[in-house]
Amino acid sequence: MRSVILMMLASVLLMPIAWSAPAAGKARASDARSNKPVAPEAPKGDAVAGKDKAENERCMECHGVDGNGAGHANSTDGKFAKLAGQYPSYILKQIRDFRSGARKDDQMAIMARSVSDEDVRDIAVYFSSKTRMHGQDGNLHELGKELYEKGDPARGVLACVSCHGVKGKGLESNLAAPIVGGQEWRYLDKQLRDWRSGDRRNSADGVMNKVTNALTDKEIEALADYLSGI
Ligand code: HEC
């Protein structure tokens, strides 16, 4: 008798759960589970709060106070990416990729796990509001420029300009492709090698792996020369 009462009680208690479950499942299927490509999220953030957070979270120590690099006084010269003027949506994506392991770097994995997305939105909006990264030397780097603008279709090297814009300053129509003109030489050189070897593979459809697959060391250095100088 007692077990019958318990069963009735249990079924009454469980009923609302059973009813609500399908509704929750349906809601999820329509957004996060869909495989449709999503436009990069344009994070809204507070640049003033972001400045404090970038300092407190130590981002400035490595990326520079205004995101234009930590200076050239030590042996890490050029290893840290510039973030000044970079798209906030790109910065947020990279932090999420470092956090999940989709992009690998020991230091940045620790940093990414220590900040919330909300803080990253503010930090990203702060860095993106600063004077856009730019190079200094102004020299012409013929091979790098040629490859950047024309690619080499016979070897599957797509023209970089078609996604990263003139002089690597970005394209409004393709916010997924970051600003690369004026970036640090050493950082660019490492990223291009990492794309080629597959150590970095967080671009949609592996596009950056395909684009760099056939590049020689000399060509990678020429591209880094060109992009870091403009
Ligand atoms: C101890 C130094 C250090 C600190 C502190 C640090 N970073 Fe980094 N960060 C790096 C290095 C090194 C890389 C480049 C990793 C690589 O080579 O792929 C990097 C890369 C990045 C990138 C990728 C840039 C790009 O162009 O793809 C972003 C975004 C970034 N960091 C944001 C942050 C933020 C936000 C903070 C603060 C929460 C932070 N970093 C703190 C060292 C640091």
Ligand code: HEC
């Ligand atoms: C079809 C579009 C496309 C083409 C063509 C392309 N890229 Fe990219 N590139 C991207 C995207 C998208 C990303 C960002 C991937 C991610 O989310 O991490 C990227 C990332 C990069 C990065 C990393 C930047 C950073 O801050 O870490 C570098 C460097 C780069 N590309 C250089 C090049 C060069 C050099 C070429 C030409 C040889 C080229 N790209 C051609 C789409 C493209």
